[in-house]
Amino acid sequence: xxxxxTKDILQVIRNxxxxxNQRLKDMAKIAENSVxxxxxxxKSREYxxxxxxxxxxxxxxxxxTRYCVxxxxxxxxxxxxxxxxxxxxxxxxxxxxxxxxxxxIPADGGLPVYIGCLDRLLEPFVRDEAEAEKAIRFLLxxxxxxxxxxxxxxxxxxxxxxxxxxILKLTKEMQRPCPNMTVMYRxxxxxxxxxxxxxxxxxAAKPSFANDVLYRRDMGxxxxxxxxxxxxxxxxxxxxxxxxxxxxxxxxxxxxDLLNRVIPDAVTAVCDAIDSRCEFIIEDCHYYENTFxxxxxxxxxxxEHMIGMFGFVGLAECVNKIMKLQDPGERFGHGxxxxxxxxxxxxxxxxxxxxxPCKYGKYGLHAQVGVMEDSSLTPGGRIPIGEEPELPYQITxxxxxxxxxxxxxxxxxxxxxxAQHNPQYLAxxxxxxxxxxxRYLSFYGADSDLxxxxxxxxxxxxxxxxxxxxMTLNEATVNGSGASKNLHLLDRKxxxxxx
Amino acid sequence: MRKESGDSVVSCSAWTGGKEDIGKEMRxxxxxxxxxxxxxxxxxxxxxxxxxxxxxxxYCHNPETIQECIHCGACVTTCPAGALSLSDAGRVVYDISxxxxxxxxxxxxxxxxxxxxxxxTSKELLEEIRAYxxxxxxxxxxxxxxxxxxxxLTEFFERIKKEKKTAYMDTNGQIPLWDKKELLAVxxxxxxxxxxxxxxxxxxxxxxxxxxxxxxxxxxxAIGKLYEIxxxxxxxxxxxxxxxxxxxxxxxxxxxxxYKLIKFRHYGVRSEYAGxxxxxxAVMEELRELAAAKGVKNIVVT
Ligand code: SF4
Ligand code: SF4
Ligand code: SF4
Numbered sequence: 001x002x003x004x005x006t007k008d009i010l011q012v013i014r015n016x017x018x019x020x021n022q023r024l025k026d027m028a029k030i031a032e033n034s035v036x037x038x039x040x041x042x043k044s045r046e047y048x049x050x051x052x053x054x055x056x057x058x059x060x061x062x063x064x065t066r067y068c069v070x071x072x073x074x075x076x077x078x079x080x081x082x083x084x085x086x087x088x089x090x091x092x093x094x095x096x097x098x099x100x101x102x103x104x105i106p107a108d109g110g111l112p113v114y115i116g117c118l119d120r121l122l123e124p125f126v127r128d129e130a131e132a133e134k135a136i137r138f139l140l141x142x143x144x145x146x147x148x149x150x151x152x153x154x155x156x157x158x159x160x161x162x163x164x165x166x167i168l169k170l171t172k173e174m175q176r177p178c179p180n181m182t183v184m185y186r187x188x189x190x191x192x193x194x195x196x197x198x199x200x201x202x203x204a205a206k207p208s209f210a211n212d213v214l215y216r217r218d219m220g221x222x223x224x225x226x227x228x229x230x231x232x233x234x235x236x237x238x239x240x241x242x243x244x245x246x247x248x249x250x251x252x253x254x255x256x257d258l259l260n261r262v263i264p265d266a267v268t269a270v271c272d273a274i275d276s277r278c279e280f281i282i283e284d285c286h287y288y289e290n291t292f293x294x295x296x297x298x299x300x301x302x303x304e305h306m307i308g309m310f311g312f313v314g315l316a317e318c319v320n321k322i323m324k325l326q327d328p329g330e331r332f333g334h335g336x337x338x339x340x341x342x343x344x345x346x347x348x349x350x351x352x353x354x355x356x357p358c359k360y361g362k363y364g365l366h367a368q369v370g371v372m373e374d375s376s377l378t379p380g381g382r383i384p385i386g387e388e389p390e391l392p393y394q395i396t397x398x399x400x401x402x403x404x405x406x407x408x409x410x411x412x413x414x415x416x417x418x419a420q421h422n423p424q425y426l427a428x429x430x431x432x433x434x435x436x437x438x439r440y441l442s443f444y445g446a447d448s449d450l451x452x453x454x455x456x457x458x459x460x461x462x463x464x465x466x467x468x469x470x471m472t473l474n475e476a477t478v479n480g481s482g483a484s485k486n487l488h489l490l491d492r493k494x495x496x497x498x499x
Numbered sequence: 500m501r502k503e504s505g506d507s508v509v510s511c512s513a514w515t516g517g518k519e520d521i522g523k524e525m526r527x528x529x530x531x532x533x534x535x536x537x538x539x540x541x542x543x544x545x546x547x548x549x550x551x552x553x554x555x556x557x558y559c560h561n562p563e564t565i566q567e568c569i570h571c572g573a574c575v576t577t578c579p580a581g582a583l584s585l586s587d588a589g590r591v592v593y594d595i596s597x598x599x600x601x602x603x604x605x606x607x608x609x610x611x612x613x614x615x616x617x618x619x620t621s622k623e624l625l626e627e628i629r630a631y632x633x634x635x636x637x638x639x640x641x642x643x644x645x646x647x648x649x650x651x652l653t654e655f656f657e658r659i660k661k662e663k664k665t666a667y668m669d670t671n672g673q674i675p676l677w678d679k680k681e682l683l684a685v686x687x688x689x690x691x692x693x694x695x696x697x698x699x700x701x702x703x704x705x706x707x708x709x710x711x712x713x714x715x716x717x718x719x720x721a722i723g724k725l726y727e728i729x730x731x732x733x734x735x736x737x738x739x740x741x742x743x744x745x746x747x748x749x750x751x752x753x754x755x756x757x758y759k760l761i762k763f764r765h766y767g768v769r770s771e772y773a774g775x776x777x778x779x780x781a782v783m784e785e786l787r788e789l790a791a792a793k794g795v796k797n798i799v800v801t
Contacts, residue, residue, distance in 0.1 A: 329596075390534050392631045419537035421799055424636070428543035429535065432634030 005034060025110060029059060036060040038280045040273060047269035052247035055273070056240050056311070056371065058108055062277055063285045066309070067237035068107040069223050070298040072116035074234075075101055082292035091125035091135040099142055106291050107236075111147050114225035115179055117155040119164035126162045133166050140170055144178045151226045154179040158186040158212060160193035171207070172200040181207035182224040184215075185434060191427075198423040198430075201443050208410065208442035211434045218406035219364075220304065227369050228410030228440055234298065235305035237407070238360065239277040241270050242368050245345075246314035246377055249321040255341060258322050259348055267310075267352035274308035275359040282306075282360055306361025309407050310353060311368035315342055315381040333383035333397050343400055346381065350404040364407025380409050395429070399438045412442045526618040527651040530564050530643065534631045538801075540667040540690060540726055542636030545628050550616050552644040553673050554705040556694065558733055558775055560767040564643040565611040574604035574614050583614050593617070621655035625662075637665030637687065646674040649682050656685035667726065671705070672712030676719065688726035689719045693749075696741030704737055713749065720753040727757040727799075732786060734763075734776045743786045744793065751794030758790050759799045 012026040038060065040048070047053035058066055076094060079087040083104065088094040098116065105112045118136075126132040143152065156164050171181060183197045197207055210230070215222045221233045231237050243266055251265075252258035281287045288294040288301045299305065316332040319342045325331045332338045353363050367380025378384045381401030388394050391413070402409040419425050426443055433441055528550035533539075539546040552565045559565065570590050575583045582597035583604065591614045604614050619627070628638065638659055640652055645668055656666040665687040668676075672691045676682065693712060695701035701709035719725040728746050732739050743760070750756040762778055783800050790798050 392534050392634055395634070396630070416537065418801065421801065422537045422542065424542035425535075425537040426543075428636050429634050432543075436633055 005030060032059045032061045032063070037284065038062070038276050040276045041269075043265070043269045044273040044276060047266065047273075050247065050251065052244050052251065052266060053269055053273065054242050054244065055277075056242055056368075058239060058277075062108075062239060062281050064106045064108060064287060065236040065238045065281060066108045066240050067113050067225055067229060067231060068105050068293070068299060069114050069225060069231045069233055069235050069237075070101065070105065070293050071234040072098065072101070072121055072298075075296075075298055076121060078296070080292070080296055082296065088125065091122060091127070091132055094122060094125045095135050095139045098139065102143070102147065104292075106287070106293070109149070109151075111149055111152065113151050113153055113229075114223050114231075115143060115147075115152060115154050117157055117184075117223065118167055119159070119161045120157045121163075123161040123163040126166075129162055129166070132163065133170070136163065136166050137170055140167075140174065140176075140179070144174070144176045148178055150177045150180055152179045153223075153225045154181050155224055156181065156183045156197070156207060158184050158189035158193075160190040164193065165196065168196050168200045168207075172203050175204055180226075182210050182228075182440075183207045184212040184224075185209040185430060186212045187431065187434070194427055194430075195423050198426045198443075199420075201426070202415070202420045202423065205444035206442075208440065209430055209434075211437075211439050213434075214437070214439055215406075224408065224440075228408045229309065229366060230406065230408035231307055231364070232305050234300050235307060236299055237307050237309050237364070238281055239274055240309040240311050240366065240368070241273045241277070242311035242313060243270050244314055244377070245312055246317035246321065248318050252322060255322050258318075259341075259345060263345060263348045264352050267349060267356065270310055271308075271353065271356050271358070271363060274310065274363065278306070278308055278360040303361050307364040307407060308358060308361060309366045310363050311366045312349070312381075313368050313370060313374070313379055314377045315345065315401060316378045316384050316387075317376070319345070328387070331387065333387055333389055333394070339397060339400065342381065346401055346404060365405050366407040367402055367405045367409030369410065380405070382411060391429075395433050395438060395441075396436070399433070399436055402439055403437065405439060408440065410440045410442060411438075412444065414444050524620045525651050525654060526620055527624075527648045527655075528567065528616045529619050529624065530613060530616055532628065534628070535634065536639070539639040539641060539669060540637075540688065541665070543634060544637055544639045544667065545631050545635050546639045546641050546669075547624065547628075547645075549640065549642045549645045549648050550613065551647055552642055552671070553647060554644065554671050554707050555611075556705045557736065557772050558704075558731065558763055558768055560764075561643075562611045562767075562769050563605045563608065563613040568608075568612040568614055568616065569610055571610065573609070574607040577603050577607045579603060621651060621658055624655055625658045632662055632664060635664065637667060639667040639669055639690075641669040644671055644673065646670045646676065649674070649676075649679055653679075653682045653685060656682070660685050670715070671707075672715040673707055675711060676715055677722075683722070683724065686724060688724055689715070690727050690729060691716050691719065691725065693728050693730050693742060693746045695737045696743070696745040697738065700737040700741070704733075713745070716746075716749050720750060720756060725750070725753065725756050727759050729759045729761060731761045731763050732778045732783060734778050734782065736775060739778075739782070739786060740789060743789050747790040747793035747795045755797065757797040757799060758795045759801065760786055760790070761801055 008030050009027070012023060012030065015023065018026065076088060076097065079085045079097070083100050085097050085100060088097050098121070102112050102115055107113065122136065156167060201207055210224050215230050219230055219232050222230050223233050224230055229237060248258055248262050248266060252262045293299045294301060319332045319338050323338060323341060325335065325338055329335060330338060332342055350365060353365060369379040370377060383389070383394060383397060398411045430441060530548040530550045533546040536544050536546045548564065550564055551567050555565060568591055572585050572591065575585055575591060579601060580597050580599045582594045584592050586592050593615050598615065645652060652668070659666045666685060667688045667690065668686060669690045676689065691712060693716065695704050695709060698709045701707065716725065716728055728750060730742050730746055746758060750758060760783060762783060763775060764777060765773055787798050787800050
């Protein structure tokens with residue numbers, strides 16, 4: 001965004017890389033950002049200016065919530081007066097009604113980040129399986145082509161259902177990024193169904209897995225939406241204000257000062273900003289009163305259902321900087337002192353958030369994964385790419401740093417293709433990680449010919465030789481999109497075979 | 500059962516479990532531990548690689564695990580990180596905290612050994628892997644040849660069973676397992692190599708006979724302790740169809756045992772054997788069909 005609105009408008013109008021719908025949205029963003037009506041506190045302004053806080057490009061004049069999570073189950077039960085829809089009687093009507101609602105969700109971006117716990121919604125309508133598959137395929141294709149946004153998220157329950165099986169099968173077959181997908185994992189879920197989900201995950205890089213017990217404890221009936229955000233069903237994530245923790249060391253004298261003075265100060269800045277934005281959305285725009293979702297009970301305006309998302313990134317950079325850690329053995333994710341301090345920082349942050357009365361609803365802590373513009377900034381409390389320790393220690397660290405992330409967090413693990421012959425391998429890791437308190441895990445299969453096929457070791461020198469050969473092969477084809485380049489996503493350590 | 504030239508490999512008194520050990524704590528030379536492995540048996544496993552082998556396969560992917568170090572000192576001089584030194588007693592001492600994993604020592608050694616070995620007790624080994632236990636189904640002992648350490652493994656596996664985890668062995672089958680009662684009592688499954696289908700091929704490839712691997716496969720299958728057999732397919736060196744035919748005949752009637760057919764690959768192979776061809780997908784497919792035709796239900800080609 002430049003200062004010159006005409007220039008911005010021309011740029012949007014002429015941008016050859018976007019679709020018409022995207023152009024329309026970009027134009028709306030310019031209009032929205034041309035006025036600034038949110039009343040921020042001094043503290044918030046200070047943190048916007050020093051770079052330690054950002055509004056996630058949500059816009060200067062928010063007239064809708066960031067995320068909206070309607071109660072689709074209720075919607076299917078009662079139909080909708082506003083949309084002139086009767087409760088569905090068969091799977092085609094159910095799919096049709098859902099699609100109507102998807103296109104009428106008042107949230108940032110104008111597209112749903114959540115399309116429901118699909119198996120639970122559709123199972124009651126599955127009579128003939130072939131017919132059901134046709135209808136579900138129709139739904140998934142429609143969502144992929146019209147919403148076409150990897151932030152759009154579908155959930156699956158832990159129950160083994162015909163609808164769930166069909167969704168997994170189609171997901172594996174279609175290999176499309178939209179919708180993203182999460183299975184609500186429980187230790188007692190049917191093994192066979194878990195295996196089917198893992199099998200799909202290894203081919204399609206989804207579903208991911210959420211720790212149902214933990215999130216249910218924190219959020220009640222919850223949904224995983226967008227990028228691992230967790231919100232109550234029938235609720236809204238009103239806004240997400242992000243703390244850039246990598247910027248905190250410059251505001252602090254030493255580690256103690258950061259912990260005891262800067263963290264409380266920063267929490268005030270972020271919570272103030274959340275309150276200010278919520279105030280605008282709720283009081284100035286009358287968001288709830290202006291949507292039929294509220295009038296028909298599909299979203300609720302009460303304490304439990306209005307979440308102000310407190311996001312954070314760069315815990316690793318924060319700790320390494322303030323403790324001046326260079327030695328790889330001492331840095332965040334490796335050194336005991338660094339990890340202990342990091343844990344204290346997270347605890348302190350949670351305490352401060354809890355102490356503070358929330359003006360609307362409640363605050364939820366969310367480990368944010370980053371935006372395109374970030375560089376040298378690690379998502380949430382993760383360990384930086386390229387510095388990951390052995391997988392067990394990486395998982396343990398992830399658990400420790402994200403204990404209080406009730407509004408979601410995620411960690412991605414790439415796995416060698418050989419793990420595909422062995423879905424139980426992932427099942428063991430999931431079970432272990434979740435029993436230890438992990439909240440969320442995603443897996444994806446990494447392609448590599450250097451396989452530890454069986455019974456032998458892989459030497460580092462072999463990997464290097466292999467990498468050299470691969471590099472010459474891949475140079476032309478590596479996808480150098482902004483996000484992957486800036487964040488070294490391509491350097492992520494491949495799991496399953498590593499030393 | 501050990502071959503002549505291999506005797507030096509297995510002569511270290513610290514781990515043979517022989518008479519000279521009585522009263523002392525048993526130790527075994529550990530080359531490496533892979534915390535999470537998807538390819539060493541059922542589910543997620545911690546794989547422990549022991550140093551020393553009683554075969555000498557032409558295509559061995561880890562020739563540096565075959566022999567025990569003779570402390571000649573050559574690698575001490577070439578190590579760029581100062582991770583290796585010679586003790587007053589003339590033994591190579593390895594400092595894991597300094598090692599940068601450059602593998603220079605492995606390239607230096609002309610004895611098919613590695614100086615990066617830790618001689619560990621079963622208790623130390625368990626403590627080393629304790630953090631992995633929640634995430635794994637169990638452990639797999641591999642090598643080199645882990646059955647050379649059967650007394651040590653008995654002790655180690657007893658500890659593993661107390662942790663309610665499973666114990667697997669990945670073996671070349673040269674040491675008879677069937678009369679090792681104490682080991683069998685704490686061992687869940689074996690994975691046994693079948694490297695060739697005739698005595699002649701087997702000797703040519705491994706330096707050892709075929710009889711014991713075959714007998715081990717039979718006996719372990721009979722008592723339900725066989726997880727899979729494995730054949731590395733190497734064109735031109737052995738008659739792969741005969742190997743697979745033999746392997747299939749051994750396990751076709753045993754439910755659940757899997758046949759893993761592994762494409763030979765060049766990684767890590769000694770340079771003098773780097774000329775061996777990698778088999779094509781078509782060859783692998785033919786062998787899969789052969790095993791299937793002989794009645795094997797669970798076949799993995801990798
Ligand atoms: S049995 Fe295994 S470790 Fe031993 S020489 Fe043969 S391939 Fe190498
Ligand atoms: S790999 Fe070998 S040569 Fe290289 S640093 Fe380690 S001990 Fe030294
Ligand atoms: S590892 Fe090899 S080179 Fe090094 S001391 Fe032992 S025998 Fe010699």
